[in-house]
Amino acid sequence: MISTQIKEFTFQNCLMNASGALCMTEKELSALLDSNSGSLVTKSCTMNYREGNESPRYFETELGSINSMGLPNLGIEFYMKYSIENQSEKPIFLSIAGLSLEENILMLEKIQDSSFIGLVELNLSCPNIAGKPQTGYDFERTNEVLEKVFSFYKKPLGVKLPPYFDEIHFNEMASILNKFPLYFVTCINSVGNGLYIDFETESVVIKPKNGFGGIGGKYVKPVALANVRKFYTLLNKDISIIGCGGIENGQDAFEHILCGASMLQIGTQLMKEGVSVFDRIHTELQDIMIHKNYNSIADFKGKLMNL
Numbered sequence: 001m002i003s004t005q006i007k008e009f010t011f012q013n014c015l016m017n018a019s020g021a022l023c024m025t026e027k028e029l030s031a032l033l034d035s036n037s038g039s040l041v042t043k044s045c046t047m048n049y050r051e052g053n054e055s056p057r058y059f060e061t062e063l064g065s066i067n068s069m070g071l072p073n074l075g076i077e078f079y080m081k082y083s084i085e086n087q088s089e090k091p092i093f094l095s096i097a098g099l100s101l102e103e104n105i106l107m108l109e110k111i112q113d114s115s116f117i118g119l120v121e122l123n124l125s126c127p128n129i130a131g132k133p134q135t136g137y138d139f140e141r142t143n144e145v146l147e148k149v150f151s152f153y154k155k156p157l158g159v160k161l162p163p164y165f166d167e168i169h170f171n172e173m174a175s176i177l178n179k180f181p182l183y184f185v186t187c188i189n190s191v192g193n194g195l196y197i198d199f200e201t202e203s204v205v206i207k208p209k210n211g212f213g214g215i216g217g218k219y220v221k222p223v224a225l226a227n228v229r230k231f232y233t234l235l236n237k238d239i240s241i242i243g244c245g246g247i248e249n250g251q252d253a254f255e256h257i258l259c260g261a262s263m264l265q266i267g268t269q270l271m272k273e274g275v276s277v278f279d280r281i282h283t284e285l286q287d288i289m290i291h292k293n294y295n296s297i298a299d300f301k302g303k304l305m306n307l
């Protein structure tokens, strides 16, 4: 009932993890593989192993989360091997986040030459590397990166975007993305460089960057829905939208799809609840669809009404 498609890929259901949430180690990835998720995405990776930022670097709040992980990962070889070994179970997304264009190219060359048959999610939006700007906020650079990537990379690929807040930015980014044969865009990464503080101790709650970090969870749902909606309306119809941001229950999932999402990523709530979150949201979304008389995602995807 909640199966979905991105071009030639069919997913048994539209739920998956967000990159970064419980997908760094073999154990975490296997739990996702065995779970009732329709797919999984690996932790954004670099060519080599990275320790990431100092701890504490993740903090759960009443309404969401703040993180400054700093791209800790086991390196591309590990994620590529894991994905290839398990790609017959469900379609897998391999997330890459090189610290330079050259590093992304090197990783994509490896993937191109491998037997990986899944999708690449090219992360253009990590907010937590000190001194490294988020590529997605530099329009010229984003265009340059995509030109370089699509000049040689021929396998299925999409991009993970940061949240945008200004009309002109949506339009400019969409006109760039529309030039390329993207399979999907994922909206949104965490809202970068937020600050959460502890009133009692009068202190920040994570160590890196003096407490500044990416915000996820309930706080960001309206921003995520706006980004999903804008890109759904502005992008060519053959570019699917993957919605990410503030999905805690069936209603949140339904709203993302109504705005135009074909697939849904769960981050903060997966961290809180573990992989059983996929069973719960699956059931809740199905119940809503039954109640509203919808038989499939296509029946209401993107069909948000204006007043």
Ligand code: RRO
Pocket: 020, 044, 067, 068, 069, 070, 071, 072, 097, 123, 125, 126, 127, 128, 189, 190, 214
């Ligand atoms: O690892 C991180 O600090 C991180 C990444 Br790569 C990202 O894309 N988004 C985020 O919130 N954290």
